Amino acid sequence: MPPQASAGPDQTVIATSTVHLSAEDTVDDNGGWTLRWQQTAGPDVELSDPTSLTPSFVAPLVTVDTVLTFLFTITDDEGAIGTDSVDITVQPIPDTVTISGNINHGAIVHGSLGTGLNYSSQGFATMHAEVLVEAIDATTQQVLASGRFAGEYELVVPSQREVAIRVTAAMVRRAPRPLPHWRVVVRDLDDAGNPLGPAYSFSSPAFNSGPGGTHDVNIPSGWSNSGQLIGPRDAAPFAILEAVVQGIDLVLEVDPSADFPDLTIDWGPDNVGGQTFYTSDPGGSNRRIVLSGERDVDTDEYDPHVILHEFGHYLDDSFARLDSIGGPHGFGDLLDLRVAFSEGLATALGAIALGDPYYRDSFGPTQGDEGYFDLEFDEQLAEGWYSEASTWEIVWDLKDHTSDQGDDVTIGFAPIWQVLTGPQRETDALASIFSFATALKTGLEEVRPDVAAAIAALLSNEQVEGPTIDIFGSTETNDAASADVLPIYTPVQLGQTRQVRSTNEFGIFNKLSNDRFLLLSLAAPANVRFRVSADTGRDADILIFRRGIFVGPANLGPANEDFTLDLEAGDYVLDVYDCGNADCNDDVPPAPTDITVTVSAN
Amino acid sequence: MSGMHAVALSALIATLAAGCGSAALSPPAQGANAETAIEQMSLARPASGKIGAPVDVRYEFEGSPAPNRPAALNLAVVARVPGRNLRVEFPATSGIDIQGETAPLSVQKADPAGVLRRRVVVTPLSATATEVRVMVSMDAGSGRYFGIHVIPLAAPPASKRQPR
Numbered sequence A: 001m002p003p004q005a006s007a008g009p010d011q012t013v014i015a016t017s018t019v020h021l022s023a024e025d026t027v028d029d030n031g032g033w034t035l036r037w038q039q040t041a042g043p044d045v046e047l048s049d050p051t052s053l054t055p056s057f058v059a060p061l062v063t064v065d066t067v068l069t070f071l072f073t074i075t076d077d078e079g080a081i082g083t084d085s086v087d088i089t090v091q092p093i094p095d096t097v098t099i100s101g102n103i104n105h106g107a108i109v110h111g112s113l114g115t116g117l118n119y120s121s122q123g124f125a126t127m128h129a130e131v132l133v134e135a136i137d138a139t140t141q142q143v144l145a146s147g148r149f150a151g152e153y154e155l156v157v158p159s160q161r162e163v164a165i166r167v168t169a170a171m172v173r174r175a176p177r178p179l180p181h182w183r184v185v186v187r188d189l190d191d192a193g194n195p196l197g198p199a200y201s202f203s204s205p206a207f208n209s210g211p212g213g214t215h216d217v218n219i220p221s222g223w224s225n226s227g228q229l230i231g232p233r234d235a236a237p238f239a240i241l242e243a244v245v246q247g248i249d250l251v252l253e254v255d256p257s258a259d260f261p262d263l264t265i266d267w268g269p270d271n272v273g274g275q276t277f278y279t280s281d282p283g284g285s286n287r288r289i290v291l292s293g294e295r296d297v298d299t300d301e302y303d304p305h306v307i308l309h310e311f312g313h314y315l316d317d318s319f320a321r322l323d324s325i326g327g328p329h330g331f332g333d334l335l336d337l338r339v340a341f342s343e344g345l346a347t348a349l350g351a352i353a354l355g356d357p358y359y360r361d362s363f364g365p366t367q368g369d370e371g372y373f374d375l376e377f378d379e380q381l382a383e384g385w386y387s388e389a390s391t392w393e394i395v396w397d398l399k400d401h402t403s404d405q406g407d408d409v410t411i412g413f414a415p416i417w418q419v420l421t422g423p424q425r426e427t428d429a430l431a432s433i434f435s436f437a438t439a440l441k442t443g444l445e446e447v448r449p450d451v452a453a454a455i456a457a458l459l460s461n462e463q464v465e466g467p468t469i470d471i472f473g474s475t476e477t478n479d480a481a482s483a484d485v486l487p488i489y490t491p492v493q494l495g496q497t498r499q500v501r502s503t504n505e506f507g508i509f510n511k512l513s514n515d516r517f518l519l520l521s522l523a524a525p526a527n528v529r530f531r532v533s534a535d536t537g538r539d540a541d542i543l544i545f546r547r548g549i550f551v552g553p554a555n556l557g558p559a560n561e562d563f564t565l566d567l568e569a570g571d572y573v574l575d576v577y578d579c580g581n582a583d584c585n586d587d588v589p590p591a592p593t594d595i596t597v598t599v600s601a602n
Numbered sequence B: 001m002s003g004m005h006a007v008a009l010s011a012l013i014a015t016l017a018a019g020c021g022s023a024a025l026s027p028p029a030q031g032a033n034a035e036t037a038i039e040q041m042s043l044a045r046p047a048s049g050k051i052g053a054p055v056d057v058r059y060e061f062e063g064s065p066a067p068n069r070p071a072a073l074n075l076a077v078v079a080r081v082p083g084r085n086l087r088v089e090f091p092a093t094s095g096i097d098i099q100g101e102t103a104p105l106s107v108q109k110a111d112p113a114g115v116l117r118r119r120v121v122v123t124p125l126s127a128t129a130t131e132v133r134v135m136v137s138m139d140a141g142s143g144r145y146f147g148i149h150v151i152p153l154a155a156p157p158a159s160k161r162q163p164r
Helices: A235-254 A303-320 A339-356 A388-398 A413-421 A433-445 A449-461 B011-015
Strands: A011-014 A018-022 A035-040 A056-059 A066-075 A080-093 A097-111 A117-124 A131-137 A143-149 A152-158 A164-169 A170-173 A182-185 A201-203 A216-219 A265-268 A278-281 A288-291 A358-363 A370-376 A490-494 A496-502 A515-522 A526-533 A540-548 A551-553 A560-567 A571-577 A593-601 B055-062 B071-079 B083-090 B095-101 B105-112 B116-126 B131-140 B144-150
Touching: A011 A339, A018 A358, A097 A131, A097 A164, A097 A235, A131 A152, A131 A170, A143 A152, A143 B011, A152 A164, A182 A235, A201 B144, A235 A265, A235 A303, A235 A339, A235 A413, A278 A303, A288 A303, A303 A339, A303 A358, A303 A413, A339 A358, A339 A388, A358 B144, A388 A413, A388 A433, A388 A449, A413 A433, A433 A449, A490 A496, A496 A515, A496 A571, A515 A526, A515 A593, A526 A540, A540 A560, A540 A593, A571 A593, B055 B083, B055 B131, B055 B144, B071 B083, B071 B131, B083 B116, B095 B131, B105 B116
Parallel strands: A011 A080, A097 A216, A182 A265, A265 A288, A490 A515
Antiparallel strands: A018 A056, A035 A066, A066 A080, A097 A117, A097 A152, A131 A143, A131 A164, A164 A201, A170 A182, A278 A288, A358 A370, A370 B144, A496 A593, A515 A571, A526 A560, A526 A593, A540 A551, A540 A571, B055 B071, B071 B116, B083 B105, B083 B131, B095 B116, B131 B144
16 A cells, blocks of 8 residues: 655745645654655745655745645655645735734842842743834834734734834823823933933834734843843833832722823933932922932832832822922931821832832842831831831731731721822821821721721821821820920911920921921901011921912011911911921021911901 | 943952052041031931931031042941941942042941941042932841932032922
């Protein structure tokens, strides 16, 4: 019986593609019979190995459908021959082809706690953030096709063109797409702080679009596996977006129609170490995060907790109410209550978004060292309403599912967000742990009194008055062992004079009792005169707020203040401080300063 | 955010270790008392909004540093809370040459009662150099914290907190 040859099924292919013939279904009892492929029709092509079962060839360029025919012959030991033929129809390359693939970025994670970044385990991760992807002509840079993709892209481009794939570090979702909306852009700055372009972009090596196909884009980190810089740090802006998208996702879980204000993130290898902060203009425009990028000193692009801490400030500013005056802060500092809450909240929001209570910030040579702390840990140092650690512990414990000392409550993120975007935003008091926790506890007292009691216990464990808390902290007894701390708000009425002390006992600029607060309640609109004075040589200042909005005065002098304001009925917070303690007058050294405030109807 | 490269501290330390001293620049003669009370020294500003090490870095120049004119810089580092593994070092800063006690300073236990003092010689290499940086790190509580403190070469910057 002659051998039974099989040349495989007919195929239809695109010109220039690689075609694989297969005679693997041929029955070859001994495995040593003679095999041969011959082309019998169509334009000549070169087979890779005409004597193998699976040769290949490159389909020729054609202008019309063209059939190539191949004859497969197998000869056994006795000379018996079996044959079969196969037709390969080659189609012309279409005018346009589809190219697709994954957008991957260099990903570097932290090693074991305290060891900083682990370069040896770096790899590529597929983008979750939806970014702009463009196919560009590699010669003219003309954009041939574009779209926004998360992870996998697919673009239709002219065939047989030298193209490159350009990916831009910008997440944009705007009208006419329905809510949610956002626009987050990562850009570089020059030495003078001017943007080098609208956003970072990375272009892949050029390739021929040919008949289309898969072309993954791998954006390199620029680092070797030993932490040496070997190329541009192209992946950094995309790693930053990957962190931010987790913050966006956190909000979308509880507010699927959120409208995120525009956010710009400035990062660059020239951003000197330590320059990491969130900022916005008065009124909330120009929201911006700046991240350090100085290698071997302080880089932040692979520190998601750091990125999301700043994003937490952005969320606070955009959706809740950010009353903080900012400034430097260190572990254990006794802070202005606005600063303590803002910093603690931002840290907690980042950890909640990541689902990871370990805050980690790499620094030093090859980013091999790191600052770190555990939000779950109950720090005992300087607990209280002036402590950012107390705030981050409280907020984290409200969300987490772990019961530990003082923490027997899990409410999830939704109630936290509801308070931040509701009562906290409208509170008559300064945005602090008092306004936040009061709203949270009050909102739950009727429907879940057990949870409200657990929240009170959580606060008490952090030396914050829990059971009788109110937005002004009027029942607070934790005075940080100082006579110049309580009351948090000193009540004052029209026609009254009050004296408060601004002190540098806990430091300057933004520390506890640099600023002292008075609460003025007006039953009716009034033209109010404010007189603020201190001893000669001091510089007493005052700022007046109504629900977080600054209402005056327009100007402040170098010593005492005397001015009038037209005010509507309502509660006003008077923020009083000495500029020596608040670090706003170089001619006035820090010192305890008694400030006299007189409020009268004009 | 200069792209200039600073002279490697390791090279400086190696030079010091070889006993070569400073080939072209001699430290200025000591003038002010190196043990100035810390309350009379200026406070270096932390560079970042991130949570930092609870450490104050105070400084005092002997003389005024100017391009190619060295000045001694006295530092006093004080922990604000009890801590461990306090480390003080000078990250390379564009356009600044630092000599003297530049090796990282490290102590196992730190507390507010203790003052760590250091004396280095700072030479700006150009008119664009404006500051010296000091990095401090310390373990405190259950965590570890670090911060970069900025020492201006000229007069202290205008107060950061501005009245509205």
